[in-house]
Amino acid sequence: MSFTIKILGAGSATPLKGRHHSAQLVSINEHIYLIDCGEGTQYRLIEEKININKIEVIFISHLHGDHYYGLVGLISTMSLLGRKSSIQVFGPAGLNDIITLNFKISNTVLAFDLFIHELNSLEKQNIYQDNYASFYTFPLKHGIQAFGYIAEEKPGLLKLVKEKVSDLTVDEMVILKNGNNVVDQGNIKFAVNNYTYPPEPARRYAYCSDTVYDENIVPYIEGADLLYHEATYLEEHKVKALRNNHATAGEAATMAQKANVKKLVIGHLSSRYEDFLAHLNEAKAIFENTVPAIEGKTITI
Numbered sequence: 001m002s003f004t005i006k007i008l009g010a011g012s013a014t015p016l017k018g019r020h021h022s023a024q025l026v027s028i029n030e031h032i033y034l035i036d037c038g039e040g041t042q043y044r045l046i047e048e049k050i051n052i053n054k055i056e057v058i059f060i061s062h063l064h065g066d067h068y069y070g071l072v073g074l075i076s077t078m079s080l081l082g083r084k085s086s087i088q089v090f091g092p093a094g095l096n097d098i099i100t101l102n103f104k105i106s107n108t109v110l111a112f113d114l115f116i117h118e119l120n121s122l123e124k125q126n127i128y129q130d131n132y133a134s135f136y137t138f139p140l141k142h143g144i145q146a147f148g149y150i151a152e153e154k155p156g157l158l159k160l161v162k163e164k165v166s167d168l169t170v171d172e173m174v175i176l177k178n179g180n181n182v183v184d185q186g187n188i189k190f191a192v193n194n195y196t197y198p199p200e201p202a203r204r205y206a207y208c209s210d211t212v213y214d215e216n217i218v219p220y221i222e223g224a225d226l227l228y229h230e231a232t233y234l235e236e237h238k239v240k241a242l243r244n245n246h247a248t249a250g251e252a253a254t255m256a257q258k259a260n261v262k263k264l265v266i267g268h269l270s271s272r273y274e275d276f277l278a279h280l281n282e283a284k285a286i287f288e289n290t291v292p293a294i295e296g297k298t299i300t301i
């Protein structure tokens with residue numbers, strides 16, 4: 001099953017040429033989910049040749065404009081393009097008022113059902129699942145209500161013991177892979193425990209933007225295959241980072257190390273920094289497997 005992250009935007013509050021506001025596509029087995037929807041996200045989707053109406057669910061981290069100003073426009077366009085299937089949006093309290101007021105005043109009637117779920121979680125909580133993925137939320141610390149998200153693939157089917165496959169018919173294989181015994185006239189013909197072994201562990205992606213360095217987050221993201229953590233500042237500007245409720249590259253790397261994740265992506269750089277060089281040096285000194293959130297880049301988990 002494929003599991004990728006596409007970075008659409010990874011800039012911070014002040015946009016720059018080539019550095020857009022936050023938005024990422026999570027794709028699991030060709031099903032796509034959007035995390036954050038900063039201004040211009042629909043243009044970024046067009047540039048990346050993504051069919052806007054393939055987005056199934058949207059998760060908004062917090063209500064600073066750089067993470068959601070693109071949402072009203074994106075939903076309007078979905079309707080103009082003839083979307084019929086409903087869409088679910090998860091985000092902080094206030095999101096429903098914002099969206100509803102916009103559509104009310106502009107007299108917009110959507111061609112599909114829009115379900116807005118306002119979050120209030122004080123700990124990790126499962127908020128959404130379908131046949132391919134489960135999404136969890138957890139609180140971040142950012143001065144206003146803010147949420148991180150975890151995307152987890154659904155565990156795969158059991159694997160058959162290779163040496164025993166020749167004993168089985170195709171139908172029997174399907175039964176065993178789904179975790180059931182093969183039964184013949186009330187007797188167990190092939191016991192699932194003898195013919196299968198567990199699937200690979202489900203892969204997980206953790207998204208932490210925006211937040212100060214907060215070790216309370218560690219248990220929520222423990223062991224993730226990939227962690228995106230904001231790194232708005234460098235350690236030399238740590239006082240400013242704390243004052244603005246943001247983290248440094250060094251702190252993002254320390255989180256990755258403490259949570260024992262496999263790989264770290266850093267982004268949301270302040271517009272004061274021209275490129276990722278100093279951030280990467282700072283992070284890699286603590287957590288070597290760090291990569292930059294380059295817009296347009298797809299990261300495979």
Ligand SMILES: [Zn+2]
Pocket residue numbers: 012013022064066067210268
């Ligand atoms: Zn932000």
Ligand SMILES: [Zn+2]
Pocket residue numbers: 062064142210
């Ligand atoms: Zn923010």
